[in-house]
Amino acid sequence: MAQGDMAFFSRPSSAAVKIVAPSTQEPSSPRQSAKKDSTQRQCRNILIYGHCKFQDKGCIYYHPPAREESSPVPPDSPVPSAALPAQAVNAPVFVPKTISTESPVPAYAGQSRQSISPPSSGVPSDHQSVQSDYQEQEDIYDPFAYNGANDDTFSDGPHSMVNPYVNGADPAMMGYDGADPLYSAQFTFARQPLNYHLYTQSRPESLAHRYFISDNIREELQRRSESLYSSPAHGLSLPEELQGYHSLLPLEPTAGERRKFGNWYSTMYRATNSTDGLAYALRRVENFRLMQQAAFSGIEAWSRIRHPNIISVREAFTTRAFGDNSLVVVYDYHPNARTLYEAHVKPKAPQYQNGRLMTQSPRVPESTIWSYVIQIARAIKAVHDAGMAMRVIDATKVLVTGQNRVRISSCGVVDVLTYEARPEVALLQQEDLMMFGKLVFALCTNNLAAMNNFAKAVESVGRHYSAELKAVSLFLVSKPAPNKTIGHLFEMFGGRMLAEMDEMQNSVDRLESELMSELENARLVRLLCKFGFINERPEFSREPRWSETGDRYIIKLFRDYVFHQVDEHGNPVVNLSHVLTCLNRLDAGSEERIMLVSRDEQSCLVVSYKEVKSCIDSAFSELSRR
Ligand SMILES: Nc1ncnc2c1ncn2[C@@H]1O[C@H](COP(=O)(O)OP(=O)(O)OP(=O)(O)O)[C@@H](O)[C@H]1O
Numbered sequence: 001m002a003q004g005d006m007a008f009f010s011r012p013s014s015a016a017v018k019i020v021a022p023s024t025q026e027p028s029s030p031r032q033s034a035k036k037d038s039t040q041r042q043c044r045n046i047l048i049y050g051h052c053k054f055q056d057k058g059c060i061y062y063h064p065p066a067r068e069e070s071s072p073v074p075p076d077s078p079v080p081s082a083a084l085p086a087q088a089v090n091a092p093v094f095v096p097k098t099i100s101t102e103s104p105v106p107a108y109a110g111q112s113r114q115s116i117s118p119p120s121s122g123v124p125s126d127h128q129s130v131q132s133d134y135q136e137q138e139d140i141y142d143p144f145a146y147n148g149a150n151d152d153t154f155s156d157g158p159h160s161m162v163n164p165y166v167n168g169a170d171p172a173m174m175g176y177d178g179a180d181p182l183y184s185a186q187f188t189f190a191r192q193p194l195n196y197h198l199y200t201q202s203r204p205e206s207l208a209h210r211y212f213i214s215d216n217i218r219e220e221l222q223r224r225s226e227s228l229y230s231s232p233a234h235g236l237s238l239p240e241e242l243q244g245y246h247s248l249l250p251l252e253p254t255a256g257e258r259r260k261f262g263n264w265y266s267t268m269y270r271a272t273n274s275t276d277g278l279a280y281a282l283r284r285v286e287n288f289r290l291m292q293q294a295a296f297s298g299i300e301a302w303s304r305i306r307h308p309n310i311i312s313v314r315e316a317f318t319t320r321a322f323g324d325n326s327l328v329v330v331y332d333y334h335p336n337a338r339t340l341y342e343a344h345v346k347p348k349a350p351q352y353q354n355g356r357l358m359t360q361s362p363r364v365p366e367s368t369i370w371s372y373v374i375q376i377a378r379a380i381k382a383v384h385d386a387g388m389a390m391r392v393i394d395a396t397k398v399l400v401t402g403q404n405r406v407r408i409s410s411c412g413v414v415d416v417l418t419y420e421a422r423p424e425v426a427l428l429q430q431e432d433l434m435m436f437g438k439l440v441f442a443l444c445t446n447n448l449a450a451m452n453n454f455a456k457a458v459e460s461v462g463r464h465y466s467a468e469l470k471a472v473s474l475f476l477v478s479k480p481a482p483n484k485t486i487g488h489l490f491e492m493f494g495g496r497m498l499a500e501m502d503e504m505q506n507s508v509d510r511l512e513s514e515l516m517s518e519l520e521n522a523r524l525v526r527l528l529c530k531f532g533f534i535n536e537r538p539e540f541s542r543e544p545r546w547s548e549t550g551d552r553y554i555i556k557l558f559r560d561y562v563f564h565q566v567d568e569h570g571n572p573v574v575n576l577s578h579v580l581t582c583l584n585r586l587d588a589g590s591e592e593r594i595m596l597v598s599r600d601e602q603s604c605l606v607v608s609y610k611e612v613k614s615c616i617d618s619a620f621s622e623l624s625r626r
Pocket residue numbers: 251252259260261266267268281311331332333334335336337338339341396397399409410
């Protein structure tokens with residue numbers, strides 16, 4: 001809206017409607033005033049929302065007898081469906097000096113619109129003229145407009161599409177307390193350009209939690225975020241910087257008992273790359289002297305492999321930054337990842353069960369093992385098809401990076417470490433299958449050393465799991481043979497493969513629906529940030545535009561309307577649906593009007609969300625220009 005339109009608000013006498021209290025005694029405080037004259041004063045909930053949910057629960061104000069549900073406002077009443085009559089709040093009719101009392105019908109309004117246009121009597125008509133001004137400017141834009149020239153259903157003109165948000169098309173979804181009959185009448189409106197074209201329906205308070213993603217996903221993502229942004233380690237004598245990586249943080253203990261990676265000790269670190277600012281996982285192999293640059297050729301091949309079940313290899317280098325000759329291989333970092341060993345094999349701390357301290361080692365469900373087997377098999381197939389071998393497949397080198405989601409880590413390291421030996425790839429691929437089989441036995445028996453007693457391991461798998469799973473594990477640990485290939489393994493999966501694909505698609509659906517619940521929140525956060533920038537700025541405290549007679553005063557009152565409402569007992573109303581409904585209508589620039597009441601309850605303003613929006617926009621752009 002053009003700045004000039006706001007002149008309406010800058011005339012103090014025309015902006016405020018003085019509320020004349022019916023009693024001669026002036027209320028000394030808002031709370032006190034709420035208790036006085038309660039038998040004569042009509043309940044404001046009825047006026048604003050069309051109903052009062054406290055009517056039968058002790059609300060002390062006057063509630064007119066209920067009318068027909070579909071028309072909360074009596075036909076003979078001067079109160080329009082979307083506006084508030086001054087009489088209703090015991091105030092004289094206020095007519096701004098410069099604006100006619102006639103109710104100009106906006107140029108676009110057809111029959112159906114007229115029926116919901118505010119009637120001329122009892123309503124300040126100034127907003128209607130503002131409304132038509134808006135219309136002239138905004139007819140240009142209508143992202144939802146349907147040019148239905150040949151379609152009777154849509155022959156109502158370009159603005160006839162229902163905005164679920166503004167119209168309250170589904171009253172049960174719209175109101176402050178669920179239903180909102182005051183605003184349920186059908187009317188059309190001028191659309192303003194929106195940040196997003198789709199708007200959520202507001203929900204009853206009882207379903208407000210569905211505005212956000214579910215708790216378990218949120219908690220998981222928060223844990224990942226914490227792991228991503230936890231501060232780097234101090235006092236560990238780690239290098240400040242190596243080859244463009246800084247802020248090193250060890251991902252495992254660097255002292256005490258340590259296992260070797262082949263013949264070498266190795267440590268995983270999280271580090272930040274200075275070029276892109278992202279976190280990466282660095283595997284450092286200690287005291288390794290690289291004899292020839294060609295040993296990195298394997299890393300180059302690995303860096304070309306991109307697979308959802310393989311942790312991507314980025315680069316490798318040698319460094320003396322740790323005070324020794326170290327080899328460092330850089331991988332994508334998956335925050336909060338755990339190894340299969342940590343997730344399933346590592347003995348859990350003993351817990352009390354039925355009064356006795358028991359060591360827990362819950363068996364991995366068969367469906368989970370199948371999911372792991374299929375994912376790992378797909379990763380191996382991609383690598384074997386590329387003429388390479390995994391070289392390391394064990395419970396400490398397969399990471400769980402989400403719900404049943406696994407990725408093979410540490411690829412490429414062994415290729416560098418054993419470059420001199422250069423064994424035949426076919427042989428290495430057979431070794432991969434053997435390592436894979438051992439991993440399946442380890443998972444089925446919760447024991448890394450299960451293969452040390454092969455007969456017992458086979459018996460255990462047969463007892464606890466299906467014959468198909470047993471057959472797959474036996475195939476993997478069988479002697480090398482021409483038909484023992486990863487491709488042949490897929491033939492053994494049969495229907496399990498289809499079940500896994502179904503599960504994958506279900507999981508995508510679940511995530512998409514979780515994402516939907518967050519869709520509007522970023523937009524609302526930006527709107528709230530605008531409020532934060534604008535409201536309560538000390539430098540405005542002496543500016544006339546922000547005083548009770550200035551045009552910016554409306555923003556303060558709107559903020560009170562959204563966040564600081566009190567019920568008839570003076571208790572704060574904490575209602576998320578109300579806040580979201582108001583903010584969304586504000587963002588949509590709805591024509592719907594609300595009554596803003598000053599803090600001393602002595603005056604009120606009837607304004608549309610569109611006008612508040614315009615006021616906020618101009619205040620914000622002024623702030624940004626300063
Ligand atoms: N790419 C990665 N992203 C995130 N975390 C990782 C990544 N790679 C490894 N980790 C984590 O680093 C930790 C150490 O990994 P590592 O492969 O050394 O496992 P380990 O169980 O310590 O095995 P080893 O005994 O061979 O050292 C594990 O907790 C693992 O989850």
